[in-house]
Amino acid sequence: MAAATALRQLAPLGxxxxxxxxHGRAAGRLLQQQQRRGLRLSAPAAIQVTVRxxxxxxxxEELERDERxxxxxEEVAQYDxxxxxxRGLWKKYGDKRVIDTPISExxxxxxxxxxxxxxxxxxxxxxxxxxxxQAIDQVINSAAKTCYMSAGLIGVPIVFRGPNxxxxxxxxxxxxCFAAWYGHCPGLKVVSPWSSEDAKGLLKAAxxxxxxxxxxxxxxxxxVPFELSEQxxxxxxxxxxxxxxxxxxxxxxxxxxxxxxxxxxxEAASVLAKEGVECEVINMRTIRPxxxxxxxxxxxxxxxxxxxEGGWPQFGVGAEICxxxxxxxxxxxxxxxxxxxxxxxxxxxxxxxxxxxxxxxVKDIIFAVKKVLNI
Amino acid sequence: xxxxxxxVLSRVLQSPAAAAAGGKTASRxxxxxxxxxxxxxxxxxxxxxxxxxxxEEGPSTTTVMTREEGLQYYKTMQTIRRMxxxxxxxxxxxxxxxxCHLYDGQEACCVGLEAAIKPTDxxxxxxxxxxxxxxxxxxxxxxxxxxxxxxGGCAKGKGGSMxxxxxxxxxxxxxxxxxVPLGAGVALACKYxxxxxxxxxxxGDGAANQGQIFETYNMAALWKLPCIxxxxxxxxxxxxxxxxxxxxxxxxxxGDFIPGLRVDxxxxxxxxxxxKFAAEYCRSGKGPIVMELQxxxxxxxxxxxxxxxxxxxxxxxxxxxxSDPITLLxxxxxxxxxxxxxxxxxIDVAVRKEIEEAAQFAxxxxxxxxxxxxxxxxxxxxxxxVRGANQWTRYKSAS
Numbered sequence: 001m002a003a004a005t006a007l008r009q010l011a012p013l014g015x016x017x018x019x020x021x022x023h024g025r026a027a028g029r030l031l032q033q034q035q036r037r038g039l040r041l042s043a044p045a046a047i048q049v050t051v052r053x054x055x056x057x058x059x060x061e062e063l064e065r066d067e068r069x070x071x072x073x074e075e076v077a078q079y080d081x082x083x084x085x086x087r088g089l090w091k092k093y094g095d096k097r098v099i100d101t102p103i104s105e106x107x108x109x110x111x112x113x114x115x116x117x118x119x120x121x122x123x124x125x126x127x128x129x130x131x132x133x134q135a136i137d138q139v140i141n142s143a144a145k146t147c148y149m150s151a152g153l154i155g156v157p158i159v160f161r162g163p164n165x166x167x168x169x170x171x172x173x174x175x176x177c178f179a180a181w182y183g184h185c186p187g188l189k190v191v192s193p194w195s196s197e198d199a200k201g202l203l204k205a206a207x208x209x210x211x212x213x214x215x216x217x218x219x220x221x222x223x224v225p226f227e228l229s230e231q232x233x234x235x236x237x238x239x240x241x242x243x244x245x246x247x248x249x250x251x252x253x254x255x256x257x258x259x260x261x262x263x264x265x266x267e268a269a270s271v272l273a274k275e276g277v278e279c280e281v282i283n284m285r286t287i288r289p290x291x292x293x294x295x296x297x298x299x300x301x302x303x304x305x306x307x308x309e310g311g312w313p314q315f316g317v318g319a320e321i322c323x324x325x326x327x328x329x330x331x332x333x334x335x336x337x338x339x340x341x342x343x344x345x346x347x348x349x350x351x352x353x354x355x356x357x358x359x360x361x362v363k364d365i366i367f368a369v370k371k372v373l374n375i
Numbered sequence: 376x377x378x379x380x381x382x383v384l385s386r387v388l389q390s391p392a393a394a395a396a397g398g399k400t401a402s403r404x405x406x407x408x409x410x411x412x413x414x415x416x417x418x419x420x421x422x423x424x425x426x427x428x429x430x431e432e433g434p435s436t437t438t439v440m441t442r443e444e445g446l447q448y449y450k451t452m453q454t455i456r457r458m459x460x461x462x463x464x465x466x467x468x469x470x471x472x473x474x475c476h477l478y479d480g481q482e483a484c485c486v487g488l489e490a491a492i493k494p495t496d497x498x499x500x501x502x503x504x505x506x507x508x509x510x511x512x513x514x515x516x517x518x519x520x521x522x523x524x525x526x527g528g529c530a531k532g533k534g535g536s537m538x539x540x541x542x543x544x545x546x547x548x549x550x551x552x553x554x555v556p557l558g559a560g561v562a563l564a565c566k567y568x569x570x571x572x573x574x575x576x577x578x579g580d581g582a583a584n585q586g587q588i589f590e591t592y593n594m595a596a597l598w599k600l601p602c603i604x605x606x607x608x609x610x611x612x613x614x615x616x617x618x619x620x621x622x623x624x625x626x627x628x629x630g631d632f633i634p635g636l637r638v639d640x641x642x643x644x645x646x647x648x649x650x651k652f653a654a655e656y657c658r659s660g661k662g663p664i665v666m667e668l669q670x671x672x673x674x675x676x677x678x679x680x681x682x683x684x685x686x687x688x689x690x691x692x693x694x695x696x697x698s699d700p701i702t703l704l705x706x707x708x709x710x711x712x713x714x715x716x717x718x719x720x721x722i723d724v725a726v727r728k729e730i731e732e733a734a735q736f737a738x739x740x741x742x743x744x745x746x747x748x749x750x751x752x753x754x755x756x757x758x759x760x761v762r763g764a765n766q767w768t769r770y771k772s773a774s
Contacts, residue, residue, distance in 0.1 A: 070567070096567065102597070107556050107590025114560020117545050118497065120567060141550050142557055147754045149538040151531035152774060154545065155754030186752050210755040289759065327766040
């Protein structure tokens with residue numbers, strides 16, 4: 001029902017769909033009919049799903065699939081999640097599988113890691129990753145390093161997830177991006193989804209992964225609808241961790257980004273396309289292990305690179321990408337130095353006019369492209 | 376008198392063939408097949424009463440120990456003692472490097488606790504972990520080889536002194552206090568899986584002031600996790616005595632709403648009884664419990680600490696002469712006719728031999744090969760490449 005309503009609200013996309021698929025019992029009956037006849041009568045349709053709902057579906061599906069999976073964090077159960085990501089899950093799965101914790105990040109993160117060491121598969125939510133700093137010792141020293149220190153005897157199949165980076169008007173202590181911090185450490189996997197497909201596929205992959213995975217979501221993306229293909233709607237849809245995606249093909253310049261700013265890059269690309277500049281936009285999807293080969297292959301084609309991130313410039317994700325490009329074969333294909341577009345090197349201010357200048361805007365990306373291409 | 380009796384016995388034992396051939400009476404043969412006939416099978420011991428917090432009753436003040444149990448506890452404690460002294464030696468020879476925190480003096484804690492729980496229960500402790508590593512089942516040679524950084528070590532040489540693991544034993548943790556939430560997490564898994572298992576979560580008097588422990592007390596009590604929080608109070612957190620570190624040194628009460636008991640940690644039977652009491656408490660679903668074991672370490676905090684700048688040699692000597700756990704057990708066994716001094720000396724000799732052989736292995740086993748450097752970064756992962764010191768140096772990582 002929700003899908004049908006959403007579809008009706010999206011005129012251009014709605015026109016592309018041949019038929020609104022039946023739902024509920026009707027869908028089941030249709031499927032049975034089709035299966036009996038050995039054919040499918042309608043082309044399966046893509047639907048619009050918000051990142052929030054995609055994450056919710058992923059959690060629901062993985063909780064159902066594996067009894068060892070459970071969710072813990074502040075307000076995840078009876079409040080339905082601080083950002084409603086876990087809406088309905090406590091009602092469906094109960095106290096054993098969805099656990100409200102007191103405000104004790106270091107404590108409950110450690111408890112989650114210990115549970116993972118003993119064979120469970122926890123999903124540990126940080127209300128925002130700013131609060132993960134309280135627990136960062138457990139993430140790094142207990143979760144990330146234990147497999148190595150024990151020479152492979154003890155695995156830690158845990159997911160740490162929550163919103164990361166800037167939101168809107170939440171000021172300095174609630175706006176930091178931790179991609180570079182967690183991406184620094186061997187033993188961790190770090191993913192950063194942009195679209196609903198990313199969110200769902202990466203969260204499912206993270207839960208199924210036998211290693212500690214840090215999933216950096218973005219609060220401003222939670223309410224944004226994206227198209228979820230039929231394939232992505234499947235209960236077994238996972239996105240491989242460690243593989244980037246080319247969101248838009250181009251020939252003149254490569255824009256590499258992750259999380260919310262992928263959207264900004266695509267916007268910049270469509271503005272620049274009107275001026276005849278075709279940008280190739282790469283969505284990293286994973287921070288560690290980084291898919292640098294995808295960036296290299298793109299540079300071979302476009303000869304120009306801009307990295308775009310929300311975090312601070314010093315020791316950031318962009319700095320790592322540029323260093324690796326310099327060290328690799330793609331360096332010889334660069335016609336200009338690689339450039340980084342980043343958050344301003346300042347604690348996040350509150351006033352809107354200041355906040356707008358503290359995080360990259362579409363105009364900043366366009367400006368950088370023109371600088372690099374000398375136009 | 377006993378020596379005479381033994382002499383008679385040995386004469387009898389020396390000639391079983393003659394006895395059989397000579398058609399001697401069956402009773403003589405019976406005597407011959409029963410070794411150490413004059414020892415008791417078991418004895419009852421009085422043990423110190425535990426101080427209680429929020430508990431109506433505590434562990435029993437008498438306990439029965441069989442001869443077999445006594446010999447096993449003795450051998451285990453002696454093995455740990457000699458293993459730690461051997462580690463001291465190897466460290467001074469610079470064959471062991473880095474951190475080395477020795478457990479000698481505290482043997483009754485790990486041996487007593489292991490006697491109170493099952494192999495299917497779980498244990499986690501901090502960095503003074505060699506004793507528990509042994510009682511949880513890792514052979515001495517693998518412990519020493521891990522200390523000397525060889526491939527035969529229990530973590531293939533990649534962990535070292537503070538990072539030894541085995542089934543149902545989660546280390547060996549270097550960050551003070553971090554193991555406590557981990558242990559509660561293991562207990563959560565125990566409750567989740569419903570197999571009636573519990574987790575012993577150990578920490579020291581220094582760690583007892585860590586905030587995350589209080590966060591853990593709260594959650595463990597709230598969710599009734601089957602976790603025994605055990606403070607091994609050896610009176611000093613590195614160089615700081617308990618009086619200088621804690622506003623309240625009654626560590627068994629620090630769990631506040633969690634019941635607690637304070638136990639004589641130098642008496643293996645006291646530890647065992649308290650451990651059994653606590654284990655039963657947890658298994659009954661009542662939630663967590665705190666145990667404070669009053670114990671003592673002879674060595675300094677680590678090998679780089681002589682251990683005499685913050686305490687006197689007299690104090691150390693006094694504990695050694697009055698409260699040594701191995702001596703305490705030995706005296707009990709001999710005085711209650713459970714073993715002879717000679718028998719225990721034989722065990723000492725056998726233990727020394729085992730430790731020597733283990734040390735021999737630990738000093739001759741090769742170091743891990745360079746190919747091992749980047750293995751086990753991830754668990755259950757297809758092989759991938761790892762960057763070395765520069766962009767041209769690449770290693771392979773296998774799981």
